[in-house]
Amino acid sequence: MSGLERLSLNQKTTNSWTLREAIEGCVAAGLSSIGVWREPLQDMGVDAAAKALADAGLRVSSLCRGGFLTAEGDGAGRHAIADNTEAILEAAGIGAQCLVLVVGGLPEGSRDLPGARGRVRDRLAELVPIAHDHGVRLALEPMHPIFTADRGVLATLGEALDLAEAFDPQDVGVVVDTFHVWWDPQVDAQIERAAGRIASYQVCDWITPLPADTLLSRGMMGDRHIDFRRLTGLVEAAGYDGDIEVEIFNADVWAADPSEVVTTMSERYLQHVVTG
Amino acid sequence: MSGLERLSLNQKTTNSWTLREAIEGCVAAGLSSIGVWREPLQDMGVDAAAKALADAGLRVSSLCRGGFLTAEGDGAGRHAIADNTEAILEAAGIGAQCLVLVVGGLPEGSRDLPGARGRVRDRLAELVPIAHDHGVRLALEPMHPIFTADRGVLATLGEALDLAEAFDPQDVGVVVDTFHVWWDPQVDAQIERAAGRIASYQVCDWITPLPADTLLSRGMMGDRHIDFRRLTGLVEAAGYDGDIEVEIFNADVWAADPSEVVTTMSERYLQHVVTG
Numbered sequence: 001m002s003g004l005e006r007l008s009l010n011q012k013t014t015n016s017w018t019l020r021e022a023i024e025g026c027v028a029a030g031l032s033s034i035g036v037w038r039e040p041l042q043d044m045g046v047d048a049a050a051k052a053l054a055d056a057g058l059r060v061s062s063l064c065r066g067g068f069l070t071a072e073g074d075g076a077g078r079h080a081i082a083d084n085t086e087a088i089l090e091a092a093g094i095g096a097q098c099l100v101l102v103v104g105g106l107p108e109g110s111r112d113l114p115g116a117r118g119r120v121r122d123r124l125a126e127l128v129p130i131a132h133d134h135g136v137r138l139a140l141e142p143m144h145p146i147f148t149a150d151r152g153v154l155a156t157l158g159e160a161l162d163l164a165e166a167f168d169p170q171d172v173g174v175v176v177d178t179f180h181v182w183w184d185p186q187v188d189a190q191i192e193r194a195a196g197r198i199a200s201y202q203v204c205d206w207i208t209p210l211p212a213d214t215l216l217s218r219g220m221m222g223d224r225h226i227d228f229r230r231l232t233g234l235v236e237a238a239g240y241d242g243d244i245e246v247e248i249f250n251a252d253v254w255a256a257d258p259s260e261v262v263t264t265m266s267e268r269y270l271q272h273v274v275t276g
Numbered sequence: 277m278s279g280l281e282r283l284s285l286n287q288k289t290t291n292s293w294t295l296r297e298a299i300e301g302c303v304a305a306g307l308s309s310i311g312v313w314r315e316p317l318q319d320m321g322v323d324a325a326a327k328a329l330a331d332a333g334l335r336v337s338s339l340c341r342g343g344f345l346t347a348e349g350d351g352a353g354r355h356a357i358a359d360n361t362e363a364i365l366e367a368a369g370i371g372a373q374c375l376v377l378v379v380g381g382l383p384e385g386s387r388d389l390p391g392a393r394g395r396v397r398d399r400l401a402e403l404v405p406i407a408h409d410h411g412v413r414l415a416l417e418p419m420h421p422i423f424t425a426d427r428g429v430l431a432t433l434g435e436a437l438d439l440a441e442a443f444d445p446q447d448v449g450v451v452v453d454t455f456h457v458w459w460d461p462q463v464d465a466q467i468e469r470a471a472g473r474i475a476s477y478q479v480c481d482w483i484t485p486l487p488a489d490t491l492l493s494r495g496m497m498g499d500r501h502i503d504f505r506r507l508t509g510l511v512e513a514a515g516y517d518g519d520i521e522v523e524i525f526n527a528d529v530w531a532a533d534p535s536e537v538v539t540t541m542s543e544r545y546l547q548h549v550v551t552g
Contacts, residue, residue, distance in 0.1 A: 111503040117461070146422045148459035149501040150484045159461040183424035185393070185435040208426045212488035225425040227387040 008033035008061040010247035014258035033059040046093035061243035063096040069123040070104035070116040098139035098199040105150040139199035141175035157190040173199025195238040221268040228273045284309035284337040286523035290534035309335040322369040337519035339372035345399040346380035346392040374415035374475040381426040415475035417451035433466040449475025471514040498548040
């Protein structure tokens with residue numbers, strides 16, 4: 001299929017594939033970009049992965065994921081910095097265009113949302129110089145408010161930009177993920193404001209009724225409620241012309257044959273996501 | 277128990293009770309306010325309900341609910357206006373302090389979120405003079421973004437205020453429901469901005485993991501993640517000193533003995549919700 005030049009397969013969409021299988025799957029499908037996850041990357045080894053990615057001629061649109069910066073206490077803070085430093089080295093090792101940060105939810109038993117947000121701000125400030133030294137761009141991912149309590153206290157693109165704007169756009173960008181931002185009445189204005197800071201554009205659909213495990217509630221583009229072309233248009237109007245990554249957490253998608261998932265993903269991308 | 281002067285039982289919390297039973301339950305528990313739902317009100321009849329409420333000396337903190345303004349087409353629009361006019365008459369008939377409006381989700385098969393929001397704005401403008409003529413205050417309820425697709429395209433307090441501000445605060449107010457707004461990074465500023473427009477303050481908790489039916493995912497105050505005292509403080513700083521309504525959609529709560537639910541609710545209210 002032509003028209004797939006900017007399409008990137010986020011590994012999570014084909015969750016049963018190893019990284020090597022995902023690389024081969026991208027090549028077989030005529031894709032030129034992949035979003036990599038840390039666990040399969042560590043399974044393969046960074047050097048071996050870097051070589052395989054280069055041999056395949058694939059761009060790495062993102063490494064998923066660092067973050068989880070909200071735990072209380074200095075020890076937890078040091079642990080978070082150490083783990084994210086490792087992620088930064090991995091991102092540098094495979095030439096990832098950004099390291100996606102999912103900032104973490106409320107610590108167990110805590111109701112102090114402003115406090116958790118404050119720790120994200122403080123620990124991000126510690127990470128930025130480390131990432132800068134390794135030439136890695138950090139990408140703050142605002143998450144749908146369904147995940148504020150247990151996954152990501154950064155709930156809107158506006159809040160992500162408030163944090164990011166303390167830093168150079170090449171050091172700290174943001175992720176625009178349709179699943180997380182589509183509902184936001186401010187999405188037009190905030191995507192416009194994000195010009196120069198969009199480090200990653202990810203797509204998947206919001207489906208109803210939500211599956212019982214809401215973590216796995218993401219749909220294939222076109223399945224349900226999101227107007228992708230409108231959001232793609234906004235992102236492009238903000239100057240973003242980079243890869244468009246498909247990241248789907250969904251038990252049914254994961255149970256299907258990964259090659260068929262890549263085919264469906266490519267078709268739906270052309271049908272629903274790209275403009276013009 | 278003393279300290280319950282502002283506590284209101286939203287009928288939905290004791291879902292198995294008829295309106296007459298709920299009125300008796302409030303009196304037995306020493307409460308002086310109730311939030312009424314339309315279906316049980318219609319079952320009892322507005323005149324009978326008005327007499328029973330007056331005899332019991334109960335305030336009616338809200339009537340739930342009108343709204344559902346997003347369907348496409350003129351016929352659907354007329355139907356929505358007619359149904360809401362009926363709700364306005366019911367609210368007037370029992371002296372409800374406000375009629376809560378849940379604005380509705382995307383029409384089946386539609387991905388046009390800006391269009392749905394536009395219909396809410398237009399149809400609200402039709403309803404306001406009708407409500408005004410009957411002395412009923414409309415209360416726009418922003419809903420958690422988990423419900424944007426299928427229940428309420430009004431996703432934030434800021435968006436509700438943008439709509440409300442076209443009208444007199446006595447005609448159009450907003451609902452601050454902790455479940456719907458607790459995650460919002462702008463919640464402090466928007467509650468402050470809502471001064472004079474807070475028509476209803478509702479409380480229940482955000483619980484994780486979310487129950488399989490997310491419509492029934494609301495918890496008893498203190499169960500999980502929300503810092504109620506902080507939000508109550510913000511609402512009071514904005515000048516709101518009215519009733520505090522407990523509205524819980526939860527299968528476990530509904531399966532319990534309603535009298536015990538009211539007792540637990542009163543205890544948790546004193547423990548977690550009221551300030552000072």
